[in-house]
Amino acid sequence: xxxxxxxxxxxxxxxxxxxxxxxxxxxxxxxxxxxxxxxxxxxxxxxxxxxxxxxxxxxxxxxxxxxxxxxxxxxxxxxxxxxxxxxxxxxxxxxxxxxxxxxxxxxxxxxxxxxxxxxxxxxxxxxxxxxxxxxxxxxxxxxxxxxxxxxxxxxxxxxxxxxxxxxxxxxxxxxxxxxxxxxxxxxxxxxxxxxxxxxxxxxxxxxxxxxxxxxxxxxxxxxxxxxxxxxxxxxxxxxxxxxxxxxxxxxxxxxxxxxxxxxxxxxxxxxxxxxxxxxxxxxxxxxxxxxxxxxxxxxxxxxxxxxxxxxxxxxxxxxxxxxxxxxxxxxxxxxxxxxxx
Numbered sequence: 001x002x003x004x005x006x007x008x009x010x011x012x013x014x015x016x017x018x019x020x021x022x023x024x025x026x027x028x029x030x031x032x033x034x035x036x037x038x039x040x041x042x043x044x045x046x047x048x049x050x051x052x053x054x055x056x057x058x059x060x061x062x063x064x065x066x067x068x069x070x071x072x073x074x075x076x077x078x079x080x081x082x083x084x085x086x087x088x089x090x091x092x093x094x095x096x097x098x099x100x101x102x103x104x105x106x107x108x109x110x111x112x113x114x115x116x117x118x119x120x121x122x123x124x125x126x127x128x129x130x131x132x133x134x135x136x137x138x139x140x141x142x143x144x145x146x147x148x149x150x151x152x153x154x155x156x157x158x159x160x161x162x163x164x165x166x167x168x169x170x171x172x173x174x175x176x177x178x179x180x181x182x183x184x185x186x187x188x189x190x191x192x193x194x195x196x197x198x199x200x201x202x203x204x205x206x207x208x209x210x211x212x213x214x215x216x217x218x219x220x221x222x223x224x225x226x227x228x229x230x231x232x233x234x235x236x237x238x239x240x241x242x243x244x245x246x247x248x249x250x251x252x253x254x255x256x257x258x259x260x261x262x263x264x265x266x267x268x269x270x271x272x273x274x275x276x277x278x279x280x281x282x283x284x285x286x287x288x289x290x291x292x293x294x295x296x297x298x299x300x301x302x303x304x305x306x307x308x309x310x311x312x313x314x315x316x317x318x319x320x321x322x323x324x325x326x327x328x329x330x331x332x333x334x335x336x337x338x339x340x341x
Contacts, residue, residue: 008044014158016054026058126150127169129290132267139163139176141190144267146170147288159187166193170209172267177203197246198229207264211287213248216256218263226253269312278303278325282340289314296341300327
């Protein structure tokens with residue numbers, strides 16, 4: 001039998017839900033329990049938010065008991081008696097205590113099923129074009145989500161589960177390091193799923209970009225592994241400063257020659273380009289701001305550009321890019337398009 005955690009310093013949501021004293025306090029509050037749990041919250045103030053969440057969860061999964069009125073019970077019993085007198089057959093009488101036990105088992109099963117689906121549902125956070133937002137995950141890890149991106153995760157994590165998130169678009173991760181010493185457990189692991197790629201870490205800072213059939217991972221600090229989710233090939237171990245890219249068409253991972261710091265500058269309102277073509281640049285602008293880009297002259301797509309541009313002001317950004325490329329960029333507001341010529 002699994003030993004229950006009794007250290008309130010390390011209590012999790014699951015520990016509260018496994019604590020019979022906590023469940024009794026929520027469902028049948030009495031003065032001694034009130035005193036006990038108020039003292040716990042005073043001694044461990046960090047538990048207050050967790051206790052509030054656990055209370056809401058337990059209360060949301062209660063089953064309301066409906067009782068029949070005495071007249072309804074009497075009428076039903078008369079109908080049963082009448083039917084029984086018409087059909088004199090040998091029947092097995094089930095004791096009341098067995099019926100009560102069966103009902104209790106059924107309610108317990110329904111409660112467990114509802115609880116399982118409740119804690120395993122996915123939370124989804126999406127950003128609009130031009131929007132950047134920061135999310136704090138259940139383990140206190142931080143994710144900065146770039147524009148036109150989506151993050152999914154289950155809202156309740158425990159020590160026996162791998163920490164998992166799903167990303168489309170682009171995100172900057174600052175993962176909380178939980179492994180202190182000894183054997184690495186499932187709860188120490190943190191996995192980012194991006195398309196066909198799994199990025200696994202223990203605690204580190206990195207960037208994931210999943211757009212247009214390319215998945216790019218830039219490692220700032222720590223150590224991660226990057227591998228194909230459905231492949232038997234060993235994952236590639238990344239070191240700080242590495243930038244790897246998965247190309248869907250070739251179904252392969254390649255190493256890119258670029259500075260990881262430039263890949264994460266977007267979170268500080270800066271776009272950095274390193275010898276990319278104008279075609280690649282305008283694809284990025286379309287992904288971030290949602291514009292349809294119309295390039296009037298095909299040779300413009302082949303022009304190369306490098307530089308740092310502020311992304312907080314669209315007008316300044318487009319003006320800077322137009323000067324660097326020697327082109328004009330005009331907005332077609334009616335069609336939400338950029339005309340480049």
